[in-house]
Amino acid sequence: MKAFIYKTNQYLLERFPTLWNTRLVWMLLIAFVLHLIFFVFGFFTLTNPELLHEYSVKDIYFQNGTVFLNSIISILLLVLWLIYMFKNNAFKNYYPTTTSKLFGQFLCYLIIIFSCSAFFLSYNYGLKLYIATEYPDAQTNKNIEVTNDVAMFLTHDISDYTIDKRRYPKPFYTLYCEQYRTWKEDSLPKLEFLDQRYKFYTLKTKTLPKSERHREQDSSYLGFVFIKVTDSLRIYYYKDTIVDPSPFAKSAVPSLYNASFTFFKSRHDKLDDDRGNYEYNQYSYLNVDYSYNSYRPDFTLRHQLRSERNNALLDRNDTSEIKGLLENFITLSNRYKIEHNLTSEQWFNLIYQPDDFKVKHFIRPEPKDDYDYFDIENSELTAIEKFQYERLTDFYFNKDELQNVFYNIEDIKASSPLFDSIHFFMWFSFVISCIIFMFRVTGLKALLFSIITVGILTLFISLLTALIFYLIQGRNDEIGIYLILYFTLILGTIILAIPTLLIKKIKKLVVAICVNISIIGFPLYLFLIIGIITMHQNDICHADPNFYSRNYECHTLMDLFGVYWSYILFIIGILFLFFYSKVIKNWKSLPEG
Structure with a gap:
């Protein structure tokens, strides 16, 4: 077994160094085995029909402690993975790298974190398979x-x-x-x-x-x-x-x-x-x-x-x-x-x-x-x-x-664990992957300063919001909301602009902080723009004298795609990192100080 692992690692190191460095192959293999175990666990969870007597058994994953087991296993698995992966950092050791390799590392992080945290999906698909086989539609309908x-x-x-x-x-x-x-x-x-x-x-x-x-x-x-x-x-x-x-x-x-x-x-x-x-x-x-x-x-x-x-x-x-x-x-x-x-x-x-x-x-x-x-x-x-x-x-x-039995049988059959939870798992994976990517690229010092900076900016915006609404005193709350939103938009634009336009004119640590905030905050920046446009559209719609004749409907940018904005922003966030990898390389090439 050791010989097989050694040969596989050598093969990956020589031909696919990014896969070797991120331990993607081994992590996916371990995740597959764990997903299979959770699937079997979910399949046998409802063998006792009395469990169907409670309302909304579909959420039994959160009620019987499985969510805590999932959390503990995921944390241990990811910690061990990080320990092994951090032994080799291309940036830290000044290994030659390319934009595509940087982006490839991020994708590997994303895939590993998603596969090692989404055992909820396998468990619930096990539930669905058991209910579908044990209580077929024809029999249940009868x-x-x-x-x-x-x-x-x-x-x-x-x-x-x-x-x-x-x-x-x-x-x-x-x-x-x-x-x-x-x-x-x-x-x-x-x-x-x-x-x-x-x-x-x-x-x-x-x-x-x-x-x-x-x-x-x-x-x-x-x-x-x-x-x-x-x-x-x-x-x-x-x-x-x-x-x-x-x-x-x-x-x-x-x-x-x-x-x-x-x-x-x-x-x-x-x-x-x-x-x-x-x-x-x-x-x-x-x-x-x-x-x-x-x-x-x-x-x-x-x-x-x-x-x-x-x-x-x-x-x-x-x-x-x-x-x-x-x-x-x-x-x-x-x-x-x-x-x-x-x-x-x-x-x-x-x-x-x-x-x-x-x-x-x-x-x-x-x-x-x-x-x-x-x-x-x-x-x-x-x-x-x-x-x-x-x-x-x-x-x-x-x-x-x-009544609960019939409801639970049909509710579990009709459920879609992937689409019901995909937003949480994809954004959770995205955020954690960004944090790991930031640490690998800019180092622990820049990451900690980035967290502190975000905290300070959040506190400042909160205090500014309180001050504005105190001065307005309820006379026109919409003006206050717009002031805060536009101030946040300007602040976000400055942070995004510094690494691209002022990279050589500002201290490297400050640029690193802006790089980190941009990596994780670009989807939020776009969401802020969409929110501002939607607010303006709502204001124009309600100001229209024919508003009531349109049956209280205002068509806004947010309504255009609805919940699908989550997928759109997620994809845009990944594409942004692909193009932003060049900015990261340029930042790394800057002299210290």
């Missing part, structure tokens, strides 16, 4: 479909089964049902259950162009039930005519027929229900004769279709079909190790009420506490809340765990 069909039998909350939630058949999905409690009787047609009243209304609409949204504060637009937002319009829905519910609703007793909620919406669900295009008004400005107005974001097509599917299952009243669904659901729940104490037969006896499938028993979301005692008679519960509490069984099912 489980989600079964769960959505069975969900109405998980009678956790009585509010999911009241008459105001029913969305099928017609006219339920064309009417607005207002739920309220009142102590003042009226003669208007309604349904009643305990202390709850349910009135049904037709709806009328009023439209408003998006460009005139500022008009919605007018009194004529108040009192809406909900708003539907389209590309160009805001459609306001208002209660219109009250409808007698007796022809289409027998009673307001909670029933499985009223359930219209979807337990879990899959990422693969192609139904466009426009849920995100609705805004709901929690309070009504039209009536003041009741104390409670429900908040009902359930007018979407999804609620209607789910209610229709639930009604079809109940109308068939096929006991074997219902028992089969319950059995399949318990089977998949056991596979995911969901906490529950249900059996299909016991559960069927709880929910099967052929008389309109009224909800007479409720299931707990978690096990009953042995010390769970509640004085219901002296409580402040409403009548409908007491109704549920009195019918609460000892059966339980933790639906949050199952």
